[in-house]
Amino acid sequence: xxxxxxxxxxxxxxxxxNLAQLEDVEVWAYDASQPHVDAINVNGLRLSGAGDVxxxxxxxxxxAELPACDFGxxxxxxxxxxxxxxxTAHAFENGYVATVQNGLGNEETLARHVSHVIRGTTFPAGxxxxxxxxxxxxxxxxxxxxxxxxxxxxxxxxxxxxxxxxMPTQAVEDARGPQWRKVIFNASTNPIGALTGxxxxxxxxxxxxxxxxxxxxxxxxxxxxxQGIVLDADPEELIDHAAKPEVAYDHKASMLQDVEARRRxxxxxxxxxxxxxxxxxxxxxPLNEAIWALVKGxxxxxxx
Amino acid sequence: MTxxxxxxxxxxxxxxxxHLARVAxxxxxxxxxxxxxxxxxxGLRVSGRADFTVRLRASTDPGELDADLVIVACxxxxxxxxxxxxxGQFREATVMTTQNGLGAEEIVASRGDWPLLSSVTFMSxxxxxxxxxxxxxxxxxxxxxxRATTVDDARTVAGLLVEAGLKAEAFDDLRPAQWSKLIFNAxxxxxxxxxxxxxxxxxxxxxxxxxxxxxxxxGKSAAPACADDPWExxxxxxxxxxxxxxxxxxxxxxxxxxxxxxxNGSLVREARQxxxxxxxxxxxxxxxxxxxxxxx
Numbered sequence: 288x289x290x291x292x293x294x295x296x297x298x299x300x301x302x303x304x305n306l307a308q309l310e311d312v313e314v315w316a317y318d319a320s321q322p323h324v325d326a327i328n329v330n331g332l333r334l335s336g337a338g339d340v341x342x343x344x345x346x347x348x349x350x351a352e353l354p355a356c357d358f359g360x361x362x363x364x365x366x367x368x369x370x371x372x373x374x375t376a377h378a379f380e381n382g383y384v385a386t387v388q389n390g391l392g393n394e395e396t397l398a399r400h401v402s403h404v405i406r407g408t409t410f411p412a413g414x415x416x417x418x419x420x421x422x423x424x425x426x427x428x429x430x431x432x433x434x435x436x437x438x439x440x441x442x443x444x445x446x447x448x449x450x451x452x453x454m455p456t457q458a459v460e461d462a463r464g465p466q467w468r469k470v471i472f473n474a475s476t477n478p479i480g481a482l483t484g485x486x487x488x489x490x491x492x493x494x495x496x497x498x499x500x501x502x503x504x505x506x507x508x509x510x511x512x513x514q515g516i517v518l519d520a521d522p523e524e525l526i527d528h529a530a531k532p533e534v535a536y537d538h539k540a541s542m543l544q545d546v547e548a549r550r551r552x553x554x555x556x557x558x559x560x561x562x563x564x565x566x567x568x569x570x571x572x573p574l575n576e577a578i579w580a581l582v583k584g585x586x587x588x589x590x591x
Numbered sequence: 592m593t594x595x596x597x598x599x600x601x602x603x604x605x606x607x608x609x610h611l612a613r614v615a616x617x618x619x620x621x622x623x624x625x626x627x628x629x630x631x632x633x634g635l636r637v638s639g640r641a642d643f644t645v646r647l648r649a650s651t652d653p654g655e656l657d658a659d660l661v662i663v664a665c666x667x668x669x670x671x672x673x674x675x676x677x678x679g680q681f682r683e684a685t686v687m688t689t690q691n692g693l694g695a696e697e698i699v700a701s702r703g704d705w706p707l708l709s710s711v712t713f714m715s716x717x718x719x720x721x722x723x724x725x726x727x728x729x730x731x732x733x734x735x736x737x738r739a740t741t742v743d744d745a746r747t748v749a750g751l752l753v754e755a756g757l758k759a760e761a762f763d764d765l766r767p768a769q770w771s772k773l774i775f776n777a778x779x780x781x782x783x784x785x786x787x788x789x790x791x792x793x794x795x796x797x798x799x800x801x802x803x804x805x806x807x808x809x810g811k812s813a814a815p816a817c818a819d820d821p822w823e824x825x826x827x828x829x830x831x832x833x834x835x836x837x838x839x840x841x842x843x844x845x846x847x848x849x850x851x852x853x854x855n856g857s858l859v860r861e862a863r864q865x866x867x868x869x870x871x872x873x874x875x876x877x878x879x880x881x882x883x884x885x886x887x
Contacts, residue, residue, distance in 0.1 A: 479878070479881070482785050482878050482881075482882070483878055483881030483882045483884070483885050484881075484882060484885035485881055485884060485885050489884065489885075490881065493877070493880070493881060493884065495873070495876070495877035495880060495881075496877050496878070496880075496881050498873075498877070499873070499874050499877050499878070502870065502874070573805065573870065573871065574870065574871070574874060576798075576801075576802070577802050577805070577871050577874060578874075579798065580798040580799050580801060580802035581782070581785050581786055581799075581802065581878075583798050583799065584782065584785070584786030584787075584788050584793060584799045585785070585786045585787060587786070587788060587793055587799070588786050588787035588788045591788070591789070591791075
């Protein structure tokens, strides 16, 4: 089986390095960063932290080098989905492309470029320490499910490979539940960290901010319910679980990392996505709209 | 000649003191001895909208100063400490507060039985050291009676400010004006502190302008009355061409405590007391408090 990771940042690297442990899987990685790609090709892709792994794989910045693949796993930042899949679509003419990205709307973007798409959501997190080296902050599950007419059996094949490689993954008929659970989790916590500069644990131990988080969660749940989506777990429980010292108390949300580095955030696909789906289904989302506008303001301040 | 003591010589205090020194006998009560020494030696210079230097008396000891009018011009966060220092002093004076937010009058009232005026000021500037203040926005100061004073007393003080070259107006009841400014400040300062944006046209256009509008609507729903429409104040301020950096933004960037409690906290507490839901203002308040907490 040949799998190409499209976007080998922190999350993409977790999949790439773990899948590369399997004898029967050939792993490729497509990424925009030349130093990262070079380091991977010379020294392998190293994970440390929650798990210590070195994966041997082929990495490239040139999509023309990619061979035909059975599966793609897209892990770019959401705003880069379109460009990344446009560049790599030729490798997936007969393959299936899964998204493990944050936010809403990724499957639709992929489906504009490739025929077979798999919906997905992943919870593990990390950060790029240096080219070729990723810190694995949090372990967690991945859920995959069909999008469009993709058969569940094919989804199971990819899920099985991920699980054997060390990334526990489930294949389910409707993956929107976990996806919305994660979107609601992220939209309700990431921007609060980004706006205040606080880690996840510190956000949660302030009663006023924790109330705001719940207000955002409630709006997200209402939008999910209006679409007939059944969440597979309560985002509130995940938020409290993550706030424990041994889980992710000290975790700086990726959006906070983005804001500190003055990189464009995923706000349009998180809170912006909830607002968009809310409007389509007649569900008011004033708090998500407020948070979206504030983070857009932060991004605008960098142009000053 | 009227004797005026300005307590607190930050930007606003310095602007009051320097202008008034042209028409009154002005002293300044400051916290740092070197600040007092510098003012006594070099006087106080104003640049920007006006350009002049005045001599005035400065001291760290309220016992050395006397006045008919005391203008309390410190930042809200220093008000308790300054009011404490006024206790038992200036027995013949009328005292006027100028702080942002609500509740400054109560704090001063609890420290002595002076007749009290309250005021809100919209002028702004920047301090360039202990003896130089730049006068940036020459917007008005509004004065009203608070305790054992009448609108005539407010008119006298407003008249003195106008004579000194500042803009001022007297009101029978200052509360509607205070609410206008409270809603304006809570919204604009809070949004600026969280986004890092100065008060520029983003505040009047989608998407941020929509949020600003919604925050102001919430504030108005909690206000017993408003003098000027804070949304119009916001739009006008963003059209001046010069983007003002609200003090809360400067505080956050410098890692200093902000006036969030006096401004956003006052608004939210008043709304809660009246049973008016203000979820967006609550969110703004919690976020700025969170930002302050991130310093440590």
